[in-house]
Amino acid sequence: MLADLPEQSPDALLALIKMYAADPRKEKIDLGVGVYRTDDGATPVFAAVKGAERDLVERQDSKAYLGPEGCMDFVRCLMPIILGDDMAKSDRIDGMQTPGGTGGVRLAVALAQAAGAKRVWMGTPSWPNHAQILKDIGMEAATFNHAADGATDMDALKDAIAKADAGDAFLLHGCCHNPTGIDYTVDQWHEIAAIIAEKGILPILDLAYQGLGEGLDEDAQGVRIVMKAVPEALLAYSCDKNFGLYRDRVGAVYVQAAEADHLPRIMSNAASFARATWSMPPDHGGSVVREIVADDTLRGEWLDELAGMRRRMLQVRARLAEAGTAGSVDLTPLAQQHGLFAMLPLDKDQIQALRKDHAVYMAGSGRINIAGLTLGNIDRFIAALAKVSG
Ligand code: LMR
Numbered sequence: 001m002l003a004d005l006p007e008q009s010p011d012a013l014l015a016l017i018k019m020y021a022a023d024p025r026k027e028k029i030d031l032g033v034g035v036y037r038t039d040d041g042a043t044p045v046f047a048a049v050k051g052a053e054r055d056l057v058e059r060q061d062s063k064a065y066l067g068p069e070g071c072m073d074f075v076r077c078l079m080p081i082i083l084g085d086d087m088a089k090s091d092r093i094d095g096m097q098t099p100g101g102t103g104g105v106r107l108a109v110a111l112a113q114a115a116g117a118k119r120v121w122m123g124t125p126s127w128p129n130h131a132q133i134l135k136d137i138g139m140e141a142a143t144f145n146h147a148a149d150g151a152t153d154m155d156a157l158k159d160a161i162a163k164a165d166a167g168d169a170f171l172l173h174g175c176c177h178n179p180t181g182i183d184y185t186v187d188q189w190h191e192i193a194a195i196i197a198e199k200g201i202l203p204i205l206d207l208a209y210q211g212l213g214e215g216l217d218e219d220a221q222g223v224r225i226v227m228k229a230v231p232e233a234l235l236a237y238s239c240d241k242n243f244g245l246y247r248d249r250v251g252a253v254y255v256q257a258a259e260a261d262h263l264p265r266i267m268s269n270a271a272s273f274a275r276a277t278w279s280m281p282p283d284h285g286g287s288v289v290r291e292i293v294a295d296d297t298l299r300g301e302w303l304d305e306l307a308g309m310r311r312r313m314l315q316v317r318a319r320l321a322e323a324g325t326a327g328s329v330d331l332t333p334l335a336q337q338h339g340l341f342a343m344l345p346l347d348k349d350q351i352q353a354l355r356k357d358h359a360v361y362m363a364g365s366g367r368i369n370i371a372g373l374t375l376g377n378i379d380r381f382i383a384a385l386a387k388v389s390g
Helices: 012-022 045-058 072-077 079-083 101-112 126-138 154-163 186-199 216-231 260-277 284-294 298-321 331-335 349-358 378-389
Strands: 030-031 095-097 119-124 140-145 167-172 202-207 233-238 249-255 341-343 360-362 368-369
Touching: 012 126, 012 216, 012 360, 030 101, 030 368, 030 378, 045 233, 045 284, 072 095, 072 249, 079 095, 079 216, 079 249, 095 101, 095 233, 095 260, 095 298, 095 331, 101 167, 101 202, 101 233, 119 154, 119 216, 126 167, 140 154, 140 349, 154 298, 154 368, 186 216, 216 233, 249 260, 249 284, 260 368, 284 298, 284 349, 298 331, 298 378, 349 378, 360 368
Parallel strands: 030 360, 119 140, 119 167, 167 202, 202 233
Antiparallel strands: 095 249, 233 249, 341 368
């Protein structure tokens, strides 16, 4: 029986990790999966995380089960950071811990589906796993164009909203759009919030890179604007990138209810999905985040580390933009974009040639991870790009 299972291709993004590791060439450049790297090409554990882990080893006295919602001190300590101090006090918003942002997106979509949403609209290209999650849950996906000519395609979004039915959900990236790096401006967020509120759309906001764009508050403006405008919203959050806790799988889902007394009933649905899917989320990473946020010294250290990451990515973006063009690729728009990612207009053969002839690894979509570029490899990358696209 099991022998009859058809072969599934490995996740294309995750497959790059192994392909890169197996390449013996010393000068190889990894622009694949979205992890932050220092200028030495390393992805170290944050000093703040190490500090919190040391504290946990000393003080944690039990690892007994908590429940499907995970650690609520973790969930609630993030609320002022995500929502701002005032909104964090709302009795219409609460959340639960999930295994990474993926768990948050999955739970948000499952809740939307259980509540009667027929379709989830999303701008494309999007993070490839968004489509996989929708398919796996059995939710219809409808798409619109996310960006055109280096800017968000507001016409395509408005057209999609006009076509959508009340009660459809829209999956929107809060900041540092994956894969394009092209975000909505504050004015555009206000416009979007007003139209989706008027139409009765349920927003599913995916905030996986807070602090990696312009700053913690700046990167959360979009989700705050939308949540203020609508009665109900779902928000998936990831600490995997902004605390560098990737493999510890640290995330949450937040629910904004129309009335405070709806919230316990909605959260009971979230709890039962969690119980049937992963029972309860892993605790270690969430405990680390909770310790960091609660401790002034660790929190200061974390904020400094996050600011350093931002600065480095801005420097890489500025250096790429300074190069102007590489072959047929215009690199100048990259300076205006945000976060880890940018899309280069390369075809499959060019991406293949970069890998084969120049040991440059990037996603098959043409997405590059900006943080994979360093002072030591950026000129080589630009030269390789010029060669394959010239
Ligand atoms: C990425 O897009 O590279 C990251 O979000 C990692 C992942 O899980 O795909």
